[in-house]
Amino acid sequence: MILTFLRIAFLRLRNNPLELLLVFVMPVLFFSIFAMIFSQGIAAGTEKPVRLGLFLPEDNKDSRALREQLLQKTSLICTDLRLPATPEQQQRAILDAQNSSHYDLLLQLPSDFSRLDESRFQLRLITDGQNAMATAMVKAILEEYYAVQRVQVVVEKLQDSARAAAKVAAERAAAQRAAAEERAKAARAEAAAAETGRRLPAVDESEGGGQFFNNPTTPEKVFAGSGGAAPLDQVVSDGASDRPTDVLAPPADAIPQEVEAGTEMPEELTEIVAADELISQGAVPQISVDNPQASDQQNPRIAMYAAGIAVLFLLFACTGHAATMLEEAESGTLDRILVSEAGLFQIVAGKWLGIYLMGCMQLTVMFVFAEFVFQIHLWRHLAGFLIMAGSTSAATASFAMLMATICRTRSQLQGAATVIILSMSAMGGSMIPRFVMSDRMKELGRWTFNAWALDGFQKVFWFQSPLESLQPEVVVLLGSSLIMSVATLLLSGRWRRGI
Amino acid sequence: MTVENQPILTLQSVRKSYRGRAALQGISLQLYPGELLGFFGPNGAGKTTMIRCICGLLKPDEGSITLRIPDSFQGSRADRPGLVPQNLAVYPDLTVQQNLEVFGRLEGVRGAVLQQRIDEVLDWSALNDRRRSLARTLSGGMQRRLNIACSVLHRPAVLLLDEPTVGVDPQSRERIYAMMQELTATGTAVLLTTHQLEEVETRCDRIVVMDHGQIVADGQLPQLVTASLGLPHRVELSFQQPCAVELREFEFDEQRLTAVCRLSSMQQLPGVLEVLQNLPEAPQSINVRSFGLQDVFLALTGRSLRE
Numbered sequence: 001m002i003l004t005f006l007r008i009a010f011l012r013l014r015n016n017p018l019e020l021l022l023v024f025v026m027p028v029l030f031f032s033i034f035a036m037i038f039s040q041g042i043a044a045g046t047e048k049p050v051r052l053g054l055f056l057p058e059d060n061k062d063s064r065a066l067r068e069q070l071l072q073k074t075s076l077i078c079t080d081l082r083l084p085a086t087p088e089q090q091q092r093a094i095l096d097a098q099n100s101s102h103y104d105l106l107l108q109l110p111s112d113f114s115r116l117d118e119s120r121f122q123l124r125l126i127t128d129g130q131n132a133m134a135t136a137m138v139k140a141i142l143e144e145y146y147a148v149q150r151v152q153v154v155v156e157k158l159q160d161s162a163r164a165a166a167k168v169a170a171e172r173a174a175a176q177r178a179a180a181e182e183r184a185k186a187a188r189a190e191a192a193a194a195e196t197g198r199r200l201p202a203v204d205e206s207e208g209g210g211q212f213f214n215n216p217t218t219p220e221k222v223f224a225g226s227g228g229a230a231p232l233d234q235v236v237s238d239g240a241s242d243r244p245t246d247v248l249a250p251p252a253d254a255i256p257q258e259v260e261a262g263t264e265m266p267e268e269l270t271e272i273v274a275a276d277e278l279i280s281q282g283a284v285p286q287i288s289v290d291n292p293q294a295s296d297q298q299n300p301r302i303a304m305y306a307a308g309i310a311v312l313f314l315l316f317a318c319t320g321h322a323a324t325m326l327e328e329a330e331s332g333t334l335d336r337i338l339v340s341e342a343g344l345f346q347i348v349a350g351k352w353l354g355i356y357l358m359g360c361m362q363l364t365v366m367f368v369f370a371e372f373v374f375q376i377h378l379w380r381h382l383a384g385f386l387i388m389a390g391s392t393s394a395a396t397a398s399f400a401m402l403m404a405t406i407c408r409t410r411s412q413l414q415g416a417a418t419v420i421i422l423s424m425s426a427m428g429g430s431m432i433p434r435f436v437m438s439d440r441m442k443e444l445g446r447w448t449f450n451a452w453a454l455d456g457f458q459k460v461f462w463f464q465s466p467l468e469s470l471q472p473e474v475v476v477l478l479g480s481s482l483i484m485s486v487a488t489l490l491l492s493g494r495w496r497r498g499i
Numbered sequence: 500m501t502v503e504n505q506p507i508l509t510l511q512s513v514r515k516s517y518r519g520r521a522a523l524q525g526i527s528l529q530l531y532p533g534e535l536l537g538f539f540g541p542n543g544a545g546k547t548t549m550i551r552c553i554c555g556l557l558k559p560d561e562g563s564i565t566l567r568i569p570d571s572f573q574g575s576r577a578d579r580p581g582l583v584p585q586n587l588a589v590y591p592d593l594t595v596q597q598n599l600e601v602f603g604r605l606e607g608v609r610g611a612v613l614q615q616r617i618d619e620v621l622d623w624s625a626l627n628d629r630r631r632s633l634a635r636t637l638s639g640g641m642q643r644r645l646n647i648a649c650s651v652l653h654r655p656a657v658l659l660l661d662e663p664t665v666g667v668d669p670q671s672r673e674r675i676y677a678m679m680q681e682l683t684a685t686g687t688a689v690l691l692t693t694h695q696l697e698e699v700e701t702r703c704d705r706i707v708v709m710d711h712g713q714i715v716a717d718g719q720l721p722q723l724v725t726a727s728l729g730l731p732h733r734v735e736l737s738f739q740q741p742c743a744v745e746l747r748e749f750e751f752d753e754q755r756l757t758a759v760c761r762l763s764s765m766q767q768l769p770g771v772l773e774v775l776q777n778l779p780e781a782p783q784s785i786n787v788r789s790f791g792l793q794d795v796f797l798a799l800t801g802r803s804l805r806e
Binding site for chain 1: 551554555556557576579580581582583584585586587588589590592593594597601602604605606607633649650661
């Protein structure tokens with residue numbers, strides 16, 4: 001019996017070229033417009049992996065676990081960096097790393113970080129504010145990784161004034177380098193010797209890697225950290241990485257200490273200078289990351305826009321198809337069907353299945369188009385796509401059926417659905433990427449299908465996360481689908497009563 | 500008409516209320532095999548509620564509805580009534596053939612049997628040459644015929660039609676009634692709700708009038724007229740001046756400008772008119788008419804607007 005309803009849906013679609021156009025061509029058209037806009041803008045060109053500088057404590061097993069996770073992300077190129085012991089030196093090292101332009105972001109983890117007491121800690125993502133997309137991506141990866149540990153990821157943005165001050169300090173320090181040249185050379189030689197033994201297995205020395213670890217250090221001196229967009233005051237704080245970040249003005253100790261010309265440079269500062277020189281020379285040890293997927297992928301972010309547009313149109317298309325219930329009720333067709341062998345459950349299930357399959361087809365058409373035109377590597381991410389397409393279609397089909405059951409007329413449904421869908425799409429990221437939204441809006445967006453669906457597609461096509469990572473999105477989408485389907489069945493008795 | 504003695508459908512004291520408002524107040528009704536029953540009443544009288552109860556869409560609060568399938572229908576899926584809603588209850592985006600296929604499947608008719616029934620029904624409804632046309636491209640009369648055809652694929656023992664001839668031309672109307680005659684000839688009982696009183700008068704075997712959730716009249720037209728209006732024929736005389744002469748069998752109004760006489764048969768008319776020869780002044784007009792269903796309807800339900 002349910003197959004008969006599928007046949008009705010199929011025949012109606014096949015016999016109606018205009019509807020075919022609206023369901024399958026229109027979303028592709030809109031997506032193409034969006035893709036063209038963004039392919040000339042923030043998502044332009046071949047996608048490069050995000051360069052992430054890691055200030056992670058080496059003797060901390062939890063820190064090492066995080067590092068291993070990050071290394072698995074093909075969308076990241078991770079570089080181990082060393083953070084000195086004193087706050088002044090730390091602040092200087094962070095600023096220097098940021099100024100070196102070798103990193104899109106810096107990640108810092110407190111040296112005493114422990115998963116057993118992880119709620120005390122904050123992970124610091126440090127950025128110069130130039131790469132919002134990268135910041136959003138790394139923040140999402142970290143939040144995903146630490147989702148169950150309640151670790152807070154704080155994005156910090158270096159302020160221009162502090163950076164300028166840092167530059168001035170660096171220039172003064174450079175003047176002092178001449179006086180301490182001999183000692184600095186000795187330090188570099190020592191660091192080079194030490195690096196050989198400290199190099200990590202995956203280190204790529206093609207860019208002079210290894211020299212950065214020349215300076216001897218202790219576990220206590222090593223910080224964990226990362227780059228993202230956030231205020232400088234956190235970056236230049238006293239080193240307590242779990243400190244709140246709501247203070248915008250840099251603290252008094254934010255500026256590196258000046259060293260008078262002619263005086264001998266302290267040993268610690270000499271180490272920093274050495275590191276700074278290495279960074280400025282590009283002699284940064286870079287961990288080689290095998291990135292077969294992203295290497296020839298034209299633009300994985302395009303997949304995100306495909307998902308955004310697809311979900312938006314999916315909601316409209318599903319609601320439009322669910323409106324056939326109201327159309328049939330108004331014409332008496334539903335009464336005729338209710339009198340037949342088909343029960344109410346079969347009618348609702350058949351309608352739901354028809355809408356669900358149409359949704360799956362619509363998403364497939366959209367992503368196949370995106371694959372052929374924008375090379376989003378659909379085939380490599382096929383399993384993830386199928387999981388997300390199925391979950392998203394299920395949720396939207398249930399939403400549409402519930403809306404059709406609640407509304408009394410087609411005009412009611414049309415009006416209510418338009419408002420709700422556009423609101424959900426705006427908050428959920430179908431219109432505006434979620435990473436440009438405030439945290440509050442992001443939280444609100446979590447109440448929409450779009451957000452969960454887009455997060456899932458983002459993980460599949462952009463972060464290239466493993467399938468297991470889709471569990472939260474799939475659970476939410478399928479769970480809400482189940483709840484709405486049950487509600488639809490409970491409310492569907494009104495069809496029998498003819499009200 | 501082939502009417503067997505045993506009713507195919509029996510409603511016994513059926514009651515149904517919506518939020519405290521009584522829609523059906525103890526309806527009792529029988530429908531016999533091969534019978535074409537005209538069912539009518541003012542808007543809001545409870546007709547739709549009664550039909551929904553018969554179809555099983557609504558459960559009565561009290562009373563019972565019994566369907567007894569004659570032997571001639573055994574083996575078919577006749578235990579479910581066929582329902583023909585007032586609006587075009589087919590899929591406009593599907594062809595005639597596709598509509599018949601999907602509604603046949605929904606009624607549980609499959610395979611070769613379904614194809615055979617579709618061919619039969621297409622012939623019966625004179626839609627064979629339009630079987631591949633989309634329903635929305637058919638004329639109003641064709642759409643009405645398709646609407647009926649979709650309800651008989653499973654050979655129901657009872658067919659319920661809600662105003663099947665609204666908005667169709669006389670030719671299509673004739674065809675629709677011919678279809679119903681053919682159905683009743685096979686033993687199917689047809690319950691027809693309509694406001695086309697003339698059609699009910701001339702086409703239906705029996706007439707039921709419903710008002711305020713109750714059946715207020717049930718029978719053939721002469722019986723209804725007699726029951727509700729008395730003698731079925733009426734002679735009315737109008738005078739310019741008050742008539743001073745007494746006329747046997749006529750009743751005058753107070754001004755004696757109008758006189759009315761009721762007849763049980765038109766055969767009495769010559770005798771009644773004969774008395775007019777004795778009048779000093781001829782009546783201004785003589786109006787002779789027989790009561791119809793409209794008179795019965797208004798007599799039973801009143802003239803006040805219901806909506």
